[in-house]
Amino acid sequence: MGIKNDGGERLPLNSHKHGDPNFAQSASVLKRIVLVSATVLLLTLGVVATQITGALPLSPNEPFCDSTAQSSGYIKLPNKEDTHYFYWFFESRSDPEKDPLVLWLTGGAGGSSMLALLTENGPCTVADDGLTTVRNPYSWTNNASVIWLDQPTGTGFSYGTENDFDHDSIQAGTNMYYFLRGWLKAHPKFINHKFFVTGESYAGHYIPSVASKIVNTEPSNDEVKINLQGIAIGNALTSPLTQMKYEASLMQNNSYGKIVLNGTDLAEFKQNVTILLGLIEKCYANDKDACIQGTTQLVSNVIAPIVSVGKVNQYDLREDMREEGQVKVEHPKKGASNTTLLPDDVMKNIAKSQVSAFLNNVDVQARLGVPSNKRPIKWAEIAQPVMARLLPDFMKNYESFVADVLEKKIRVLIYAGDADLVANWVGNHAWTNELEWSGKKAFNAAQNVPFNVDGNEAGSLQAANNFAFLRVFNAGHMVPQDQPEVSLTMVNRFFADELVQP
Template sequence: MDEFPEYAIRVRSPEGLCDPTVRQYSGYLDISETKHLFFWFFESRDRPESDPVVLWLNGGPGCSSSTGLLFELGPCNVRDQGKSTEPNPHGWNKQANVLFLDQPVNVGYSYAEGSSDSVSDSITAAKDVHAFLQLFYARFPAYLKSGFHVAAESYGGQYAPNIATRIIKENNDLQSGSQLTPTDKVVIPLSTVIIGNGLTDPLVQFASVPDYACAPSPYAIFDESTCASIRSKVPTCERLQKFCYSNPSRFTCVPATLYCWSSIYGPIQNANKNPYDVRQGCDRQVNPLCYDEMNWIENYLNRDDIRTELGVPSDLKFESCNLDVNRAFQMSGDNMHNSASLIPDILSNGVRLLIYAGEDDFMCNYLGNERWMMALKTEFSDEFQHKAHKYLSRYSLEGGNSTVVKDAPGHVGMVRSAGPGAGNFTFVSLYESGHMVRILL
């Protein structure tokens, strides 16, 4: 492509991995000579020629989307300390073509060849993701015929709105003919932004922590003394966050980052609770991420045979999360940015929004997620604010088709939505689910 003169495409068709029943591709789309983004793509088990493409991104920042692939919503789940996988009958590729991308560079299997190529903010990351998508559709143009959805988790609450904003801008420029030179870029058919347990509006979400984690909340995990301490620090955190919001820069946002994370989230480190699922205990000195499967994923993806089959350099070590990338984002102040401010323009361009949250997640709790949606001024504000919650019933998909059958009494969550049909602005809370909700398509 003329816009990416240094690009290269290195793609394989893995055989016998994860879901051998579908066509899959993996490898690298090199957006420059020194920036190499790894992807693993699985076609739909149902109708790949017409089912939409879903881009899945894990958060961190700095964590590989292989977590979603091998532990959450992918076609298979890692097992036996990483020695094997087993099929996931509820993987999202049951009804969608799913694209798992390791981004930004230096996350997972993605890599950069120079320190100047490192990424430390969501705007730059979004630019790279858009470049990747242009190369992806140039290599696989058949998938342009169906819709495209950006789905992201956790820090994806920052990633996804920025990616959608970049896509919309580029699409509008193409459709208006405002490009100064001829281009072979394509309009990306963005339909929906999906965020699971995301960090999107830190000002609202950090203030929700004591309401979630302290009595009389049913999810209370702190004693009265700890709760009093957290509540006393919320005003200072809010003051710093407001300064960051009004004058976003490294110098205004890093102080909010350092103070708010340590003051509001620091106590969870000593609570012996899994912050991603408060129903579970966790000694974070022993297992910082609280899930054995994270280590199993590293074991699996550091196997020589797996690297070879996926087209990964033999000397590249896989890490589930890159803490250097995480620190770089923190020290740029990126994680205090208000990505919710991007949502109104995304909606006005006809893109739908779905926010879902497992109610047992402490890190990006459901209260904060619904509150920022309630506070946000959009074309759907009045309807959303006055809509009553509806219960979400328990469903399963029967056989290989999309017939929906209620299979058990009771409810699995609550939904509030505004807009026609299934809704343009929708919030779903899910019972008995943590940070890494396994949504069944």
């Protein structure tokens, strides 16, 4: 067993002699326990820290995933009872002394950022055997040092007490602020580097919250100052009311000429969207029950029919729904958070069995720094307890946090793959243009211009001052996975403040 480099050579998983685990048995025992509503969005979050514990630096002469300098382990959060957030960090392949520092957050809620690391924008991907990794030539670490973080409490390899679970994205933002302070204290050479927060989907809640917390908190003399320069969110869920207004039209009027629903199915779908919009309006008025019901309505009666009736992948309408790879779902009891039993169909397009096999291997967990008294931690793409506690937060509006960040002169990029039906590009384009801030007039007046990569038109860009929206062609919910070269070019230009090319 080992890690495969570009030449096909197998590299050792670790320097400890644990013996090879029985992967077939591990796979059969593994149960992915996922709250179905978590499938709405794979978004990511950030969290807190001040004390580093259990970190495991990886020897440069024993490459693991990539040959660049890296570390993985935990930051203990100072504002929590006993929470430890897991991260996996890789230095830039180019110039780690000067390149920017980037944080990546997967959504969910409760989605592990390790999934993105190993399937989207990390230095390596997991081979089909679940035992080896293959170098990713389009990793975001090509020109940046990147932290992938499991958060909030209970997500991925992160752990803590029952009292430490978060209940909204404002709490998550505060936690993220402390995490970053602690991480930078543990990695002081990156303190002055330009810093960016990136992520996708439900991170459209978390990232604006943490960015607003950073720009509105003045550190004391002995505290680390976070050098935030910008945020970038892919297929964001930020303004649910505006975004969901466009869901029905995309069932027939989409970028790919695909008829997802028609006739009575489409009529019923439109009615379900109307009900959803009414619940979101009540949620905006602080009706907690309506917030929860809205999340359930979205998943059960809006997203689910796209899969079960339309027979397409909700994350990419170009693809048919998957029959293989369906995960076993354990539904919460109705009394758990007033949820109804949610359908299994929406879970069919998330499972990554090879990633699960890799991350649930005890040798891999030991190499990553998971404490011996916690191994094996059952890693899952989405954590049910985290999702359950954040159900009331899904349908809330986080536009004001984006406006606050823009007013503080922080750069903001909202990008969206135009084949996604969960956080569709049309709705994202709409809320960015409707956003109330001092630069609204200039942004609305900005023309959409081609976004070219290697001479090919890869998207359409609207940008003014420090705000940009990019529609990415031929991509679904996970843009770095569908268009790796385009996404790498996009973030490199964004980090360099060169999105708009002459």
